[in-house]
Amino acid sequence: MGKTIAEKIFEAHTVDSLAGDITVIGLDAVFCHEITTPIAINDLMARGKDRVFDTSKIKAVIDHVTPAKDSKTAMQGKILRDWAQRHNIKDFFDIGRNGVCHAIFPEKGFVRPGYTIIMGDSHTCTHGAFGAFAAGVGTTDLEVGILKGVCRFKSPKSMKVAISGTLVPGVYAKDVILSIIKIIGVNGATDRVMEFSGPVVDRMSMEERMTLCNMAVEAGATSGICAPDMVTVDYLWEFIKEEYPSRQAALEAFQAFTPDGDAVYSDTVEVDVADLVPQVTFGFKPDQVRPVSEMEGTKIDQVYIGSCTNGRLDDLRIAASLLEDKRISPKVRAIVSPATPDIFSRALDEGLIKIFMDAGFCVTNPTCGACLGMSTGVLANGEVCASTTNRNFNGRMGKGGMVHLMSPATAAASAVAGTITNSEIFCDKGERR
Amino acid sequence: MEPLVKHRGIAALMPRINVDTDQIIPKQFMKRTEKCGYGKYLFSNWKYREDGTLNLDFELNREEFKGASILVAGDNFGCGSSREHAPWAISDYGFRVIVSTSFADIFFSNCFKNGILPVTVTAEALKSLSDEIEATPGVSFDVDVEKQELVTPGGTVIPYELDGFRKESLMKGMDDIDRTLKHTDKIYIFEEKQNLKTPWLWKAM
Numbered sequence: 019m020g021k022t023i024a025e026k027i028f029e030a031h032t033v034d035s036l037a038g039d040i041t042v043i044g045l046d047a048v049f050c051h052e053i054t055t056p057i058a059i060n061d062l063m064a065r066g067k068d069r070v071f072d073t074s075k076i077k078a079v080i081d082h083v084t085p086a087k088d089s090k091t092a093m094q095g096k097i098l099r100d101w102a103q104r105h106n107i108k109d110f111f112d113i114g115r116n117g118v119c120h121a122i123f124p125e126k127g128f129v130r131p132g133y134t135i136i137m138g139d140s141h142t143c144t145h146g147a148f149g150a151f152a153a154g155v156g157t158t159d160l161e162v163g164i165l166k167g168v169c170r171f172k173s174p175k176s177m178k179v180a181i182s183g184t185l186v187p188g189v190y191a192k193d194v195i196l197s198i199i200k201i202i203g204v205n206g207a208t209d210r211v212m213e214f215s216g217p218v219v220d221r222m223s224m225e226e227r228m229t230l231c232n233m234a235v236e237a238g239a240t241s242g243i244c245a246p247d248m249v250t251v252d253y254l255w256e257f258i259k260e261e262y263p264s265r266q267a268a269l270e271a272f273q274a275f276t277p278d279g280d281a282v283y284s285d286t287v288e289v290d291v292a293d294l295v296p297q298v299t300f301g302f303k304p305d306q307v308r309p310v311s312e313m314e315g316t317k318i319d320q321v322y323i324g325s326c327t328n329g330r331l332d333d334l335r336i337a338a339s340l341l342e343d344k345r346i347s348p349k350v351r352a353i354v355s356p357a358t359p360d361i362f363s364r365a366l367d368e369g370l371i372k373i374f375m376d377a378g379f380c381v382t383n384p385t386c387g388a389c390l391g392m393s394t395g396v397l398a399n400g401e402v403c404a405s406t407t408n409r410n411f412n413g414r415m416g417k418g419g420m421v422h423l424m425s426p427a428t429a430a431a432s433a434v435a436g437t438i439t440n441s442e443i444f445c446d447k448g449e450r451r
Numbered sequence: 452m453e454p455l456v457k458h459r460g461i462a463a464l465m466p467r468i469n470v471d472t473d474q475i476i477p478k479q480f481m482k483r484t485e486k487c488g489y490g491k492y493l494f495s496n497w498k499y500r501e502d503g504t505l506n507l508d509f510e511l512n513r514e515e516f517k518g519a520s521i522l523v524a525g526d527n528f529g530c531g532s533s534r535e536h537a538p539w540a541i542s543d544y545g546f547r548v549i550v551s552t553s554f555a556d557i558f559f560s561n562c563f564k565n566g567i568l569p570v571t572v573t574a575e576a577l578k579s580l581s582d583e584i585e586a587t588p589g590v591s592f593d594v595d596v597e598k599q600e601l602v603t604p605g606g607t608v609i610p611y612e613l614d615g616f617r618k619e620s621l622m623k624g625m626d627d628i629d630r631t632l633k634h635t636d637k638i639y640i641f642e643e644k645q646n647l648k649t650p651w652l653w654k655a656m
Contacts, residue, residue: 140531172614390532
């Protein structure tokens with residue numbers, strides 16, 4: 019019987035099999051940030067077990083509230099910083115070098131095909147874009163991971179999500195994943211790994227695949243995953259060139275983590291995106307999704323471009339291309355948070371930051387702050403945000419605030435229009451991808 | 452962790468679906484760095500009005516549900532953020548059992564690490580339990596972990612699934628961290644094997 023990607027990764031990492039179809043897997047990386055890790059650190063210290071299983075496999079970043087906004091968030095950062103120093107964790111990204119965890123860790127080459135990764139953060143599923151099994155966990159699992167480098171999971175079932183067709187200009191990975199969540203619902207993939215495949219995924223860049231996998235958890239999935247291919251090899255080449263004689267050799271090695279033709283899936287969803295138009299959420303659930311045409315004219319107070327979903331360089335390029343020589347509507351305020359210092363720096367070099375600033379955007383340092391309503395862009399009661407983030411829960415970006423999820427293109431166009439708008443009105447008809 | 456073998460408690464009905472962890476424990480309480488003391492913040496945005504007074508329209512504020520230890524809620528309970536603060540708040544408030552038609556993956560797993568039993572039931576069973584609570588608010592249910600059964604005074608018996616590992620953790624009050632440390636030999640064997648087969652994984656990145 020053939021195997022899915024997740025099954026192959028589990029097979030290569032099984033430490034123990036327990037009753038009830040539970041597998042203990044060895045971890046290749048444990049990612050940490052300053053919201054969920056300090057509690058794990060404090061608890062391990064209280065237990066007299068302030069140890070780490072492997073300093074080189076632990077990667078830590080301060081990203082959720084940075085710079086610290088008050089004494090409490092400063093303490094969260096301090097606990098993580100002191101711990102990283104104490105254990106000589108080399109890959110610790112403090113302010114000035116820090117970025118959104120799910121953007122900076124892949125950028126540093128920390129995610130490879132076949133890897134197993136956990137983090138105390140639900141959007142850890144992002145890293146599945148590399149053909150890795152990456153899942154968000156709670157603090158207890160994180161503690162076990164930090165201490166022993168293992169984690170227990172139910173042996174994974176997978177949902178096959180086959181995406182065919184060709185995207186029209188102005189429609190992006192974000193629109194694709196929103197449309198899929200709309201179809202399967204917020205618990206449509208619960209207890210399963212969403213395995214994305216098909217010609218649309220094959221043509222996607224790593225950044226686009228990360229956008230796709232990032233929102234798997236919004237459909238309830240344990241993780242999202244894409245088969246590694248030459249796109250994956252090219253992205254990682256700089257980091258792996260010492261390990262493989264050629265790109266082809268790397269690709270062949272990574273084939274170990276592609277699904278078998280006769281792999282068994284718990285269910286299959288087939289999506290044709292040929293007629294897909296830009297999508298926007300309208301309620302407090304990520305499956306409340308409508309075509310932008312049905313949302314046009316919706317009043318907004320703030321536009322936010324950033325996050326682990328859509329704060330990468332390509333996202334900024336797309337948004338900037340729509341904002342060039344334009345000003346945002348005086349009725350709205352707009353914020354852009356490049357997801358990492360490298361993205362920020364390259365956006366500066368490419369002149370994108372100037373375009374954002376000339377358009378009237380506030381450019382912040384890399385941080386998750388606004389997306390979870392903790393800093394740098396919190397909404398007031400009754401306010402509405404057009405946002406490139408991943409979660410539109412009630413009050414997510416601020417108590418009493420409303421979030422409409424959309425692509426960077428739709429967000430940028432909406433900033434100019436002052437209401438939710440289809441980016442189509444601002445761009446030339448390009449070629450289908 | 453306090454063992455959970457047989458439990459009798461007042462069942463509180465919260466007929467809401469897609470209750471996400473942001474609602475269970477709002478972000479303003481995510482700045483703390485300890486695991487305890489979250490009970491008073493549970494469902495904070497629903498429990499209190501803007502002016503800080505108790506919102507009497509919120510289900511859990513009903514007089515009959517005072518001291519409830521079984522929470523009966525709608526579909527997809529615990530979705531969203533992976534924060535374990537959610538089960539900490541639920542357990543600290545006094546709940547030991549949560550009943551729903553489905554739970555979000557990470558939340559479900561986090562419950563067992565904190566002595567909470569999430570019971571997944573069919574839509575019909577949820578309706579029957581809800582009806583019984585509505586008919587006799589303040590009613591107590593019996594939950595047997597060994598037998599994997601939930602029993603109501605109305606005579607409804609609902610069997611539920613529970614895997615062996617988690618059952619043992621609950622019944623013995625065993626901690627995941629301590630349980631893992633008992634298996635270091637297996638971890639060592641795996642590491643040795645992986646080191647031989649895939650040595651590049653063990654090179655410092």
